[in-house]
Amino acid sequence: MHRPHANHTVFADGFYTDAGRDFAVRLLLGYCSSGGADTGEVLATIARCREGHDLEWSNAWLAVGRRLVADGDASSSAGHRVSAASSYLRAANYLSQAFDGLDGLTDDAKRMPVFAEHRAAWEAFLDHGDFSVQRLAIPYEDTTLPGWYLTPAGGGTGATLVTINGSDGSVSALWSAAAFAALARGYGVVLFDGPGQQSMLFERGTGFRPDWEAVQTPVTDHVCTLPGVDPDRLALYGISQAGYWVPRTLAYEHRYAAAIADPGVVDVRASWLTHMPKHLTNQLATGRADEFDRDLAIGLTVSPKTRRMWDWRARPYLQSQPHAGYFDTLTAVGDYVIDPAIASAITTPLLITDPDDEQFWPGQSTELAARCADGIATLVHFTADEGANGHCQPLARTRTDQRIFDWLDDRLARRD
Incomplete structure (x- = not known):
């Protein structure tokens, strides 16, 4: 029923009381500006998903993702490439939600087929997109990293954006975060799965590492060999936890x-410790590993939801220490620090986004800028009043694109 005086406060109040699920909805709505989701599809899907009911959430996204794959197949068979690409891209993002939602509810034997569906939809999108694509096998230690090199259909400018994903984001989400906007401005784009990310974690069992230069240097070596890349006009972009790796x-x-x-x-x-009880942080700080492991185990037993979140976040760090306890895991995460000595070695102009209401690393954008040498860092603030608050500005990706790419264009000496 129409209520003319109703308050429209979902932006401030949230779509769900669960912060993680609310953030997922905001991310999906933010993908709409780059074709990575459709507003009606998102809102209709969440209307069928109650608070809690995790399997219900996953199954809902699985259903809509599979439906869109079928739509894409039908459009492709009829020669409608643009429609097929759109369906496949949206399907990839929804299937990624379905895969994430199964974490802790089923084992890998049941989850991994959904991951395969997600990646198949992504690859189908690439085959139908209005750009050129080259699949990459980037040499890395004794293996290779999977990657993709996208260039504008009409030819690029030579400027190339190399992207680094966050701790658990999908490659289709990275399209919406940066690749779409970069291609529209004539940039080539390189996307890849690094150690601990997506296929490298789930299919190969390779974990994170704090010394990301050991990853990015061979990636950069390979990028410089790609056709059309101007090695003097390389830019690097990292989202979420890649705000450390960059x-x-x-x-x-x-x-x-x-x-x-x-x-x-x-x-x-810091994002792991924010809501941890004081006695646990004291045990961690004073090295009381046995007490910490015992008490945290009790807490996680009481809250299965927290246990699932812990397992999800810890998995990329445990690959290099398969028998590690909770204390060992957080000790490993403690290596991921940009101290003033590391920051002072940065000579590359660095833009740092700084949104209101940052959920995971509040205040750290400002701290990173302060640790860099004078003239290196540019801090760009995003506000709630402009609809751009929250981690990675999920509902303001168009505004984010405008501000970061205008800055990049100036640094790479390009004008529209």
């Missing part, structure tokens, strides 16, 4: 002409 890279790898940390991160572990 500055860590720049302290050692100086071939990038400009870089973006969205947002800045100087201490990854």
Whole structure:
């Protein structure tokens, strides 16, 4: 029933009381501006998903993702490439939600087929998109990293944006975060799965590492061999936890002409400790590993939801220490720090996003900028009044694109 005087406060109040699920909805709505989701599809799907009911959430996104894959197949068979690409891209993002939602509810034997569906939809999108694509196998230690090199259909400018994903984001989400806007401005774009990310974690069992320069240097070596890449016009972009990996890279790898940390991160572990009881943080700080492991185990037993979140976040760190306890895991996460010595080694111009209401690393964008040498960092604030608050500005990606790419264009000496 129409209520003319109703308050429209969902932006402030949230779509769900659960912060994680609310953030997922905001991310999906933000993808709409780059074709990565459709507003009606998102709102209709969440209307069928009650608070809690995690399997219900996953199954809802699985259903809509599969429906869109079928739509894409039908459009492709009829020769409608643009429609097919749109269906496949949206399907990839929804299937990623379905995969994430199954974490802790089923084992990998049941989850991994959904991940495969997600990646198949992504690859189908690439095959139908209005751009050129080259699949990459980037040499890395004794293996390769999967990647993709996208260039505008009409030819690029030589400027190339290399992207680093966050701790658990999908490659289709990274399209909406940066690749779409970069291609529209004539940039080439490189996306890849690094250690601990997506296929490298779920299919190969490779975990994170704090010394990301050991990853980004061979990636950069390979990027410089790609056709159409101007090695003097390379830019680096990192989202979410890559706000740590970007500055860590720049302290050692100086071939990038400009870089973006969205947002800045100087201490990854801080996001783990924010809601941890004081007695546990004291045990951690004083090295009482046995007590910490015992007490945290009790707490996680009481809250299965928290246990699932812990397992999800800890998994990328446990690959290098398969028998590690909770204390060992947080000790490993404690290595992910941009101290003043590392920050002072950065010589690349660095734009750092700084949104109101940053949920995971509040204040750290400002701290990263302060630790850099004078003239290196540019801090760009995003506000709630402009609809751009929250981690990675989920509902304001168009405004984010405008501000970061105008800055990048100036640094790479390009004008429209």
